[in-house]
Amino acid sequence: MKVYYSPRYEVTLPGHIWPTSKYRLIADRLAASPRAADIEIVEPIEASWDDLALVHTPEYLDKLRSGALTPEDIATLELPWRAEFAPAFLLMAGGTCAAAAAALHDGQAAHLGGGLHHAFAGHGEGFCPVNDVAVAIRTMQSARRIRRAAVIDCDVHHGNGTAMIFERDPDVFTFSIHQQHNYPLFKPRSDLDIGLEDGAADARYLEALRGALPRVMESAPELVVYVAGADPFEGDQLGGLRLTKAGLAERDRLVVDAVRGAGVPLVVTLAGGYAADVQDTVDIQTTTVETLLKA
Numbered sequence: 389m390k391v392y393y394s395p396r397y398e399v400t401l402p403g404h405i406w407p408t409s410k411y412r413l414i415a416d417r418l419a420a421s422p423r424a425a426d427i428e429i430v431e432p433i434e435a436s437w438d439d440l441a442l443v444h445t446p447e448y449l450d451k452l453r454s455g456a457l458t459p460e461d462i463a464t465l466e467l468p469w470r471a472e473f474a475p476a477f478l479l480m481a482g483g484t485c486a487a488a489a490a491a492l493h494d495g496q497a498a499h500l501g502g503g504l505h506h507a508f509a510g511h512g513e514g515f516c517p518v519n520d521v522a523v524a525i526r527t528m529q530s531a532r533r534i535r536r537a538a539v540i541d542c543d544v545h546h547g548n549g550t551a552m553i554f555e556r557d558p559d560v561f562t563f564s565i566h567q568q569h570n571y572p573l574f575k576p577r578s579d580l581d582i583g584l585e586d587g588a589a590d591a592r593y594l595e596a597l598r599g600a601l602p603r604v605m606e607s608a609p610e611l612v613v614y615v616a617g618a619d620p621f622e623g624d625q626l627g628g629l630r631l632t633k634a635g636l637a638e639r640d641r642l643v644v645d646a647v648r649g650a651g652v653p654l655v656v657t658l659a660g661g662y663a664a665d666v667q668d669t670v671d672i673q674t675t676t677v678e679t680l681l682k683a
């Protein structure tokens with residue numbers, strides 16, 4: 389299975405809660421795992437500005453390209469933004485595009501990055517300068533590789549940017565299962581939203597997910613993008629759903645089984661993960677990738 393990753397994802401964010409080291413740590417963990425022979429690590433190339441323009445507005449892309457984000461833009465983005473970061477995020481968008489193309493060819497692929505679901509067409513938000521999930525779907529549609537797609541967003545935070553981008557598109561089914569009383573405050577409607585109560589924990593979460601997955605697959609997608617955030621974890625600093633690692637592994641199995649059972653290509657992106665100990669996030673997200681390798 390192709391696994392897309394670049395050491396350039398490890399942008400330096402002093403004092404920020406986003407552990408950009410996790411990408412390297414997960415890649416290292418996979419390389420040392422008993423399943424290493426089943427994985428081919430591939431370094432992506434940057435998405436083009438034209439690719440991004442399939443999703444984002446020209447005004448916003450001009451700002452990103454020229455380093456002209458305003459202090460308000462940067463406050464909404466919640467990153468200590470510097471113009472030099474732009475190539476890393478173009479690369480991350482390219483990683484999801486390449487992984488989506490590989491999934492269409494091979495049946496499945498993973499991206500050790502991406503899942504930047506809070507980016508809207510016209511602005512970045514919540515650590516997400518560009519919406520790689522939407523860019524990957526739009527580039528595959530634009531190349532006529534697919535018409536229909538679905539997003540299964542299991543990050544603890546609602547997939548607001550993705551929901552809004554595809555709001556009026558009947559060909560893309562968006563599903564988000566998240567903590568209701570958490571960021572973002574404004575949650576535009578996905579095709580299917582499940583906003584769980586604080587501390588929902590494994591049984592409640594898995595029951596809700598199990599009930600929702602058939603509805604996602606009924607939308608007859610030709611590609612599914614799984615936004616596999618690790619932040620529903622009980623040790624996460626930004627999440628409050630209190631899932632265990634075993635619960636998260638079962639979550640991954642449910643998603644993989646539902647998509648694979650329907651014979652639909654599956655691409656995984658990592659999205660959030662802010663455990664107090666980064667090794668917990670690495671454990672959870674390595675397991676997600678390894679779940680794909682199981683027959």
Ligand SMILES: [Zn+2]
Pocket residue numbers: 543544545617619659660661
């Ligand atoms: Zn999140």
